[in-house]
Amino acid sequence: MQIKFKLFFNNKDTITAIATPNGIGAIAIIRISGKLCFKIVSSCFVSKEKKQITELKTNTMYLGFIKQNKKLIDKVFLCLFKQPFSYTGEDLIEIYCHGTLYIQNKILKFLIDNGARLANPGEFSLRSFKNGKIDLIQAEALSELFKAEDEAAHSLAIKNLNGKFSIFLKEIRKDIIYLNSLINVSLDFDEDNISEFNYKKFITTLVVLIKKIKITIIGFKKNNILKKGYYLVLVGRPNVGKSTLFNLLLKKERSIVSNISGTTINYIEEDFFIKGIKSRIVDTAGIKENKLDKLDIKGIHKTYETINSADLILVIKDKIEKDLEKDFKISRKKQIIIIINKCDLLKQKIISNKQYILISAKYRIGLERIKKQINKRLNYKYHKTDNIINNMRNYECLKQVLLTLMKIKKTRKNSLTPEIFSFLLREANYHLGKITKIVNNDEIFNQIFATFCLGK
Structure with a gap:
């Protein structure tokens, strides 16, 4: 269940939470941030050098002891950060204690009993955003980083955490402001005296901006495919070796394999990683040519459904046949790799070429060729552009910016007044601003920050 909280910012509160995952571990980190954090921690922490909290250097680890009523709770490390040079932009302390549940909860309870309150999910990051330490895009990138399951999703989150998308938006905003300045200059003159040179400069800049x-x-x-994962489907006649190849690609016995034709009667799918990209690979029921019973019809119907959803289809054969793809109702727009299995049993001597790959799933011959071809096809289709948009909200806002600018481009010079051009540019700037700044929209803040853990 997602926790909802009202959007308010009370910087008088000092907040605390356990920043490490729930459970037992070697080390746990307890974080406390706010005006009272130094005062609260000084009432329980004793440094080995017997120094007061206010005497400790920032960004430095100190060995010491957590005591309650002179009773030793734990031997810990402590690191303090003074505002504004901390994650939240406030005074902040991190306590590194032993990771038993008793010690974690004991220290946390003491901090709360002495004036701190338990932080809401994502509240440390919310304070960081409100204090200008990160922008909303970086906050969303943090959320995406926590959810990243493969190299591609991780790479995108890291890029935006380092501000790549934010830099792009600043460039776009700068261009929009420049366009508006050209219009504002023209507003100082009569419409008949608008400089032809300025109009050409305006349109040239606008076209470049739209293209960007x-x-x-x-x-x-x-690249949105990278987040969802590719969808690979194995199709073919019964008993051509689809399930054997499926198991080999997964490196585990997931699908039942036998000499009996039509062993697989329903599709089976599993996670499959290609060059660090999470995907789904599907073993389907063999498509029979005749003598179909009710189960066969249902299985084949499911096969056709998976074919329609596929990003890449591996058509498995055990002999060279022509136009088999038409029998499987595969669209010409689909990416296809044709694989001839059981090459060890073929009588005529043939070699792999651009039309098909020869393999023997039984003897594990040709598997690397399949993997290389899969990567080549999907890499060509999806990796050409360097993506920096990390979610649908940002995409929709940027799309509105583009549509507004397109309105200006499609309008003839004399059909709109400079005032309307200026109005449309302000509208584009408004949609751009929604990406990094949200005003009075608790729902979106909840979606972003409530997905974080308590200590983040």
């Missing part, structure tokens, strides 16, 4: 945004939007559409 279009490239970024296309990049999101293509």
Whole structure:
């Protein structure tokens, strides 16, 4: 269940939480931030050097003891950060204690009993955002980083955490402001005296700006596949070796294999990683040519459904046949790799070429060729553009910026007044601003920050 909280910012509260995952571990980290954090921690922490909290250097680890009523609770390390040079922009302390549940909860309870309150999910990051330490894009990148399951998702989150998308938006905003300045200059004169040179300069800058945004939007559409994962489907006649190949690619016995034709009667799918990209690979029921019973019909119907959803289809054969793809109702727009299995049993001597790959799943011959071809096909289709948009909200806002700028581009010079041009540019800037700054929208803040853990 997602925890909801009202959007308010009370910097008088001192907040605390356990920043490490729930459970027992070697080390646990307890974080406390706010005006009272030094005072609260000084009432329980004794440094080995017997120094007061206010005497300790920032960004330095200190060995010491957590005591309650002179009773030793734990031997810990402590690191303090003074505002504004901390994650939250406030005074902040991190306590590194032993990771038993008793010690974690004992220290946390003491901090709360002495004036701190338990932080809401994501409240440390919310304070960081409110104090200007991170922008909203970086906050969303943090959320995406926590959810990243493969190299591609991780790479995108890291890029935006380092501000790549934020830099791009600043450039777009700078261009929009420049366009508006050209319009504002013209507003100082009569419409008949608007400089032809200024109009040409305006349109030239606008076209370049539109192209820049279009490239970024296309990049999101293509690379959004990376978050969902590719969908690979194995199809073929019964008993051609689909399930054997499926198991070999997964490196585990997931699908039942036998000499009996039609062993797989329903599709089976599993996670499959290709060059660090999470995907789904599907073993389907063999498509029979005749003598179909009710189960066969249902299984084949499911096979056709998976074919329609596939990003890449591996058509498995055990002999060279022509136009088998048409029998499987595969669209010409689909990416296809044709694989001839059981090459050890083929009578005629043939070699792999651009049309098909020869393999023997039984003897593990040709598997590397399949993997290389899979990576080549999907890499060509989806990795061409360097994507920097990390979620659908940002995509929709940037799309509105593009649509507004397109309105200006499609309008003839004399059909709109400079005032309307200026109004449309302000509208584009408004949509751009929604990406990094949200005003009075608790729901979006809840979606972003409530997905974080308590200590983040």
